[in-house]
Amino acid sequence: MKAGRVLVVGAGFAGAVCARELADGGCNVTVLEQRDHIGGNAHDRLDDHGVRIHPYGPHIFHTNAQRVVDWLSRFTEWRPYEHRVLASIEGKLLPIPVNRTTINRLYGLSLDESGVEQFLNSVREARDPIRTSEDVVLAGVGRDLCDKFFRNYTRKQWGLDLSQLSAAVAARIPVRTNDDDRYFTDRFQAMPQPGYTPMFERMLDHPRIKVRTRAAYRPGEGDFAHVVYTGPIDAFFDHCFGKLPYRSLRFEHEHLGSEQFQTVGTVNYPNDFDFTRITEFKHLTGQAHAATSIVREYPQDQGDPYYPIPRPENESLYQRYKELAQQRHDVTFVGRLAQYRYYNMDQVVAASLTAAGRLLGRSDE
Structure with missing residues (x-):
């Protein structure tokens, strides 16, 4: 698709990056955003x-x-x-991720880096295979640090125990033997x-981009050669297999x-x-x-x-929606909600650049 009219649903990172790339590539782009502002959750x-x-x-x-x-x-x-980041533990504010300062202050120790490594080795619990976030944390820092820093936070954050979440959640959290905080x-x-919103304003400031806020997406709306969809993938398909959590x-x-x-x-x-x-x-x-x-x-x-919510049954449900999405050659699904992935902002930008490049037929994408 070298040129044409494209509808982009959503003005967060995924939508704004795709819109700008496609506009620079010669497409006329309409961006629909259901909120009253651009920038998505980064607004x-x-x-x-x-x-x-x-x-x-x-x-x-x-x-x-x-x-x-x-x-x-x-x-x-x-x-x-x-x-x-500091964590409030037993009346102390301690660095998180766990590092040498954390362990020394929490337990009243004065360990050097090798001492911290020995301490961690003494409290770690062997978990094989590693299936859940509980396995990851217990294998990394042992039970006491797990219970003090991670277990209850996870229950609040996800409404689930560590043992109910995929290993990938806790795998994002490092443990350090030095004082890097x-x-x-x-x-x-x-x-x-100047802020995220001014950055988005510049991104979408292009003669080939038209932005409409407070505008809900309705399938089949308008005469567009292609749709870039960044919303929840299950909503796009009317939750036909059930709602993704x-x-x-x-x-x-x-x-x-x-x-x-x-x-x-x-x-x-x-x-x-x-x-x-x-x-x-x-x-x-x-x-x-x-x-x-x-x-x-x-x-x-x-x-x-x-x-x-990263659980195996949710991934299986997403895969059913992904199969439907792959059959829609007139729609590109990109972003955290459309791909049911815990993307960081830079990962969303990278995925969106790749998606737009493919639509423009660039061989390096």
């Missing part, structure tokens, strides 16, 4: 007090993919930012300097008169309260402001779909 804005917040929870950009950095850098300047270790860690979130935003609320961007609360974590946005954005704004996150079953 940010100034709150009533002038503090830049992420209404749908914190979005921290990090990647090892230079192609993704180069592409996004066309639309934004960057502010270097390395995210740090960065949440991510990717080569590129930064935030869009998603975890949702409720956000409790609060503005505070103090200049700073906590010492790092995010503090996790695995064992206390109904919320999972508190994020203070000024750490992320670097904004100078006399006061501050925070958000508490409450996971729940009902509401907008945020996280595909």
Whole structure:
């Protein structure tokens, strides 16, 4: 498809990246977004007090993919930012992922790196085969650290025990024997300097792109050569095999008169309260402001779909929808909801660049 009229459903990362690539490739693109704003869950804005917040929870950009950095850098300047997270455990705020500082402060020890490795080896539980997230965590840090940091947090986040989740969930969480307290270790860690929304505005600012917000997608609407669909794949097919399970979130935003609320961007609360974590946005954005704004996150079953729930039976159900999708040569399905995958933002960008490249017939995709 070298040119033509294309409908893109959704103005988050997947939709915006595809729209821009297709427009640059000569297509006339209409973007439909059911919300009243662009940017999807990465949308940010100034709150009533002038503090830049992420209404749908914190979005921290990090990647090892230079192609993704180069592409996004066309639309934004960057502010270097390395995210740090503390966990509230037994009255202490301890680094997460677990590192040497975590173990020494939690247990009153003074171990060096080799001592931490020996300690971990002494508490790890052999699990073979590794099938669940519980297997991953017990094999990585043993039962006490598992119960203090991971088990209850997982129950809150997913509504399931570690033993009920696929291994891939916990496999994302490293364990360190040194004092590196960065949440991510990717080569590129930064935030869009003016914010995510200005970046999306630049992305969609193209004479061949028309954006319609508050616009629901109706199959068969308009005369389009192709549809790029970024919404829930089960909804596209009218849930004909049943609904795919998603975890949702409720956000409790609060503005505070103090200049700073906590010492790092995010503090996790695995064992206390109904919320999972508190994020203070000024750490992320670097904004100078006399006061501050925070958000508490409450996971729940009902509401907008945020996280595909990684369990084998859900993957099997998704595969049935994927088979239907593969039969639709007039529709491309891309993004976290359309592919039922826990994508990071950079992974969504990479997948969208590849999808758009294939539609444009580029041989390097």
